[in-house]
Amino acid sequence: MAGVASKVAVIGSGISGAVCASILAKNGVSVTIFETARGPGGRMSQRREHSEDGRELLFDHGAPYFTVNASNFEVRSLVTEWESRGLVAEWKEKFGSFDFSSKKFINVEEEGSNKRYVGVPGMNSICRALCNEPGVESRFGIGIGRLHWSEDDDIWSLTSLDGEGVGQFKGVVASDKNTFSSRFTSVTGKPPPIDLISVSDMALQINEIPASPCFALMLAFEQPLSSIPKKGFNFKNSEILSWAYCDSSKPGRLTISERWVLHSTADYANLIISQTGFQKPSNAVLTKVAEELFQEFQNTGLDIPQPFFKKAHRWGSAFPAASVASEEKCLWFGTKRLAICGDFCTRPNVEGAICSGIAAAANFVKVLSTL
Known part of the structure; x- marks a missing residue:
């Protein structure tokens, strides 16, 4: 050629x-x-933000991690190569589910489930x-x-x-x-x-x-959220939140602050889009979304303090259905x-x-x- x-x-x-x-x-x-x-990166991109006092904050605000099926030899071979190059590492924290009805964590993670991989130092x-x-x-x-x-x-x-x-x-x-x-x-x-x-x-x-929209909320706290026993979990019986994970608990991340990312449900995101349109959301809309997502996070009753950084981002059509x-x-x-x-x-x-x-x-x- x-x-x-x-x-x-x-x-x-x-x-x-x-x-x-x-x-x-x-x-x-x-x-x-x-x-x-x-x-x-696309949905695997890393977001760079700054707090009001000038601190740099990094968030994996899209895909938090990925898994590989044991029978998928082509992908497993690639991931093994990336791991040897230091591009990925296994995220070994335990995950779970939180039920809004009972205000309790449920569904203990099964042993032997697929490993979770993350990009290092960012997705x-x-x-x-x-x-x-x-x-x-x-x-x-x-x-x-x-x-x-x-x-x-x-x-x-x-x-x-x-x-x-x-x-x-x-x-x-x-x-x-x-x-x-x-x-x-x-x-x-x-x-x-x-x-x-x-x-x-x-x-x-x-x-x-068809694609499912989603809002991501990036949060940074001065101290670890010691009231939360899991570093990643999905939500049951919430119309607003679908996922939460502690981004700073991943391997290769800075731990000078504790950073969390929340994902909204598709229904919530569709509701906001129906009210505001599909064009790029205004700062006012994103501020409103940030407040509503964080309020739902606090509604878990898990003793969550106010963060020193809070910002929402919209993924308009990144999650295919x-x-x-x-x-x-x-x-x-x-x-x-x-x-x-x-x-x-x-x-x-x-x-x-x-x-x-x-x-x-x-x-x-x-x-x-x-x-």
Whole structure:
């Protein structure tokens, strides 16, 4: 392969896109990752905040951890490699469930359950390392506004949101749902970069992938919350909260303060969106959400003091509620060398996203080797 024949664009630097890019690069493919955000990770990104007195605070405000099924040898092999490189570590704290009806912790964790892994020193560490491997060029802060397929030239041309041409590629990997989803239109007012109707008759099915919104609340406390016996737990019988975990209890984290992240229920997030719209929430909305989520946390009766830092973030469509390619693990349009991958193709978790990225890379390695 030479010149443009070996070039593939990966849109999105979440775990599926990063894994796909890394595998392609190891197979001699020149990869360029385009990411709208300032850094990699997607839902595995790490949030950097500052308290009023200037203290720096880091939060894994999306996916708190991931597990790997014992029979999933491909993913287990990757995780073992990442562990040997110091990119991941096992989070050995005990988890549980809290029942709002009885105000008690229930469901003792079963022995032998899958290990929980976290990125070190942040969940985004894995994606950051993969995006910086030899053969991978990462271009952050560049959103893709249009992808054009030329039948005559047998090539993809990419244009940024600013209207600037950013390159021509033999293939494209779309790991960011906004590349083809109608949600892109609702947020930006522009059509999605890829017109899937011109690619496949599956366009409507893919375009309307259902997703569950969620609000995350980041909290920092001066002292450990000694009244809470678990470092991670889900909530039963709460209409507002679904999860809570002590982010600072993960391996490799600074422990100068105790940091917690709470996740709302999808029903609560949908209620707020129905009242305020899907556009980026205002500071006033986020402040209201932060107060309501924290009030519910205090309603557990667990003697939770006021934090010195409190801030909410909205994940608008990051948690898929359906799978569109469970057996194939990604969507592959061979005639145009377009792969769509992500957890929405397989299972709505990090392991599913990794599987999808591996599958997308395999399709490209096979077809590009014949060019």
